[in-house]
Amino acid sequence: MTIATLEGRGLTRVLPGPVPTTLVAEVDTAFPPASFTAITGPSGSGKSSLLYLLGLLDLPTAGEVLVDGQPTSGLDDAARTATRLERFGFVFQFHFLLPEFSVLDNVMLPMRQLGRLRPEAMRARAMGLLDQLDMPEVAHKRPDALSGGQRQRTAVARALANDPQILLADEPTGSLDTRNAAAVFAILRALAREGRTVVAVTHDEALAATADRRIRLVDGRVVGGTAAG
Amino acid sequence: MIPLPLSIALAHLRSRKRQTLVSVLGVMLGVGVFISISGMMQGFQSYFLSQIVETNPHVVVTDEIRRAAPQPMQLLHPAAAVQISRILPRDPVRGIVGAGAMLDALAAMPGLSAAPTLRGQMILRRAGRDYAVTALGVDPVRELRVTSLERDMRQGSLAALGTRPDGVVIGSGLADKMGATLGDTLAVATTAGGESTLRVVGIFHTGLEQQDTGQVYVALARQQSMQGRPRVVNEIHVRLDDIGRSIPVAAMIEGRWGFKAAPWEETYARILSVFVLQNAIIFSTTGSILVVAGFGIFNIISTVVMEKARDIAIMRSVGMPRGGVVAIFVIEGLVVGVLGMVAGWLLGWGIAAVLRQVPSPGASDPSEKLRVVLSGFTFVLGSAIALASAVGAAWIPARKAARTDPLAIIRGAT
Numbered sequence A: 001m002t003i004a005t006l007e008g009r010g011l012t013r014v015l016p017g018p019v020p021t022t023l024v025a026e027v028d029t030a031f032p033p034a035s036f037t038a039i040t041g042p043s044g045s046g047k048s049s050l051l052y053l054l055g056l057l058d059l060p061t062a063g064e065v066l067v068d069g070q071p072t073s074g075l076d077d078a079a080r081t082a083t084r085l086e087r088f089g090f091v092f093q094f095h096f097l098l099p100e101f102s103v104l105d106n107v108m109l110p111m112r113q114l115g116r117l118r119p120e121a122m123r124a125r126a127m128g129l130l131d132q133l134d135m136p137e138v139a140h141k142r143p144d145a146l147s148g149g150q151r152q153r154t155a156v157a158r159a160l161a162n163d164p165q166i167l168l169a170d171e172p173t174g175s176l177d178t179r180n181a182a183a184v185f186a187i188l189r190a191l192a193r194e195g196r197t198v199v200a201v202t203h204d205e206a207l208a209a210t211a212d213r214r215i216r217l218v219d220g221r222v223v224g225g226t227a228a229g
Numbered sequence B: 001m002i003p004l005p006l007s008i009a010l011a012h013l014r015s016r017k018r019q020t021l022v023s024v025l026g027v028m029l030g031v032g033v034f035i036s037i038s039g040m041m042q043g044f045q046s047y048f049l050s051q052i053v054e055t056n057p058h059v060v061v062t063d064e065i066r067r068a069a070p071q072p073m074q075l076l077h078p079a080a081a082v083q084i085s086r087i088l089p090r091d092p093v094r095g096i097v098g099a100g101a102m103l104d105a106l107a108a109m110p111g112l113s114a115a116p117t118l119r120g121q122m123i124l125r126r127a128g129r130d131y132a133v134t135a136l137g138v139d140p141v142r143e144l145r146v147t148s149l150e151r152d153m154r155q156g157s158l159a160a161l162g163t164r165p166d167g168v169v170i171g172s173g174l175a176d177k178m179g180a181t182l183g184d185t186l187a188v189a190t191t192a193g194g195e196s197t198l199r200v201v202g203i204f205h206t207g208l209e210q211q212d213t214g215q216v217y218v219a220l221a222r223q224q225s226m227q228g229r230p231r232v233v234n235e236i237h238v239r240l241d242d243i244g245r246s247i248p249v250a251a252m253i254e255g256r257w258g259f260k261a262a263p264w265e266e267t268y269a270r271i272l273s274v275f276v277l278q279n280a281i282i283f284s285t286t287g288s289i290l291v292v293a294g295f296g297i298f299n300i301i302s303t304v305v306m307e308k309a310r311d312i313a314i315m316r317s318v319g320m321p322r323g324g325v326v327a328i329f330v331i332e333g334l335v336v337g338v339l340g341m342v343a344g345w346l347l348g349w350g351i352a353a354v355l356r357q358v359p360s361p362g363a364s365d366p367s368e369k370l371r372v373v374l375s376g377f378t379f380v381l382g383s384a385i386a387l388a389s390a391v392g393a394a395w396i397p398a399r400k401a402a403r404t405d406p407l408a409i410i411r412g413a414t
Ligand SMILES: Nc1ncnc2c1ncn2[C@@H]1O[C@H](COP(=O)(O)OP(=O)(O)OP(=O)(O)O)[C@@H](O)[C@H]1O
Pocket: A015, A021, A022, A023, A041, A042, A043, A044, A045, A046, A047, A048, A049, A050, A203, B411
């Protein structure tokens, strides 16, 4: 059996306070390469919180996140930031594009941060991604001149900029109509087929049904699905 | 391709054009005022100093001795605990002993001229009023080599003392007070009891109040006889081709002959220390404008940090390290600082050009304008303060932005 690209062991996140809130409780889950996993659950069940833990954006109260079988709890902020840059791609429910930059420049941001490619190569790769996502014509437009679907696809292109092994998407279709939502999911599925580990949060059961595996959360705990443990 | 933090910084500033412009203007004003006002100050000081240094000798040797000669007992028993009290000092004839030989030796040194002087007090009397003045008995030919007094002559000349043994050269202030003009006769009394008359053969104006009202020149021989000190010289005036050598030359003279030799820096130490204070005040007041300009930068960058919290959060979650976030905002501060600085150079240069058209207050010659000296030092100092306050002002909000947890913003937005 291959090593899971991404794995959570006993992941627990408790918000401290007068009345501590448990966001995620003892989640054990592994995500193999070339898999597309959908996380579902009612609102407030901890889906986003779990994704932030898996994406090294948040620190678990207990438990461990493993990337390529390596524990990450010992990493400091700089190391976790570097891991996010090189290994992870994020798509958030809100697109979070930089309004002053063109679509092409937005897609290039992570590449420029990484600084491995030469400028022409970055530009070519960003154009290629936009092509792949079927929106080459908007490359030089500003995000505010795009439709919701185009913005979300731009966010997907940006998430793929550094060719990450792991793609995490938090309700990437939340603000889209059915047709656009299905299109974005089709893209995610295709990316999984290329060999990436894709995890998407959604509250849309129909879309979740198109994923390879499903995890269902209630009150921060895994209660069912096809891939627990 | 320009670095990522720089392109994000420029995008932020472009999105807040007006506020950026105001901050740039603030820095520009600060730098411009700093440069021009410091330049005016420096112009005044260097003019004042050049007046002093040109009019007066660069090193004055007097018949004083800075340290009493050691007692023979102490020389005999250097290690012993000798206490000597009630020393009765010898009362030598005051004056520079061996002045003639000293003058010859000094004259032989390159880049150096020396002239003998007998300084003493005298009282000039005219129209029933007494005027106490300091009289310098000089050898007019040699004296002209050590001062630029001849340049400051309004009427007559110093050289006239050579041909008129009873001549006196007085300052313009004194001439005005006494109502004396060229050719007038003045009654003179000295502490030695001598009484005689002197004839005004020259009137000078140095612009230095103290000299113009309180100092007169007479021929050396005449002074010696009036003071009752024949053949005595109590000051030797030295002028150097290079005024920067005044301190070592003074030390050399004092070491060789033992008489106190004061470089002009020592003689005018009070004025120099006033200049230091003046500079401190000017630099701190005009420098504080630059610090205030820093508040403008702090303001715009704090605004941008709040406004662009989402952009920062996304950059952080994508993988920009904290240092990258700090860099974005510090660069914003630097860009404002550098633009303001360069504009401030031009403004300072412009203000200086205007000031140079303003008549110098108190100048006797109405065509004399304010002097402004724009030195590289003021440019560098003003720019350094401007950039430091720009970076400092940006640093505080930048650090706050870098410390903000991106998750807090991402959670809040979804
Ligand atoms: N900063 C916070 N302070 C207090 N409670 C919080 C905070 N962040 C999240 N929560 C709570 O934690 C729980 C889990 O939140 P989370 O965002 O992970 O849920 P979710 O499954 O993503 O919900 P949704 O489908 O609405 O996005 C919720 O009950 C939420 O109210």
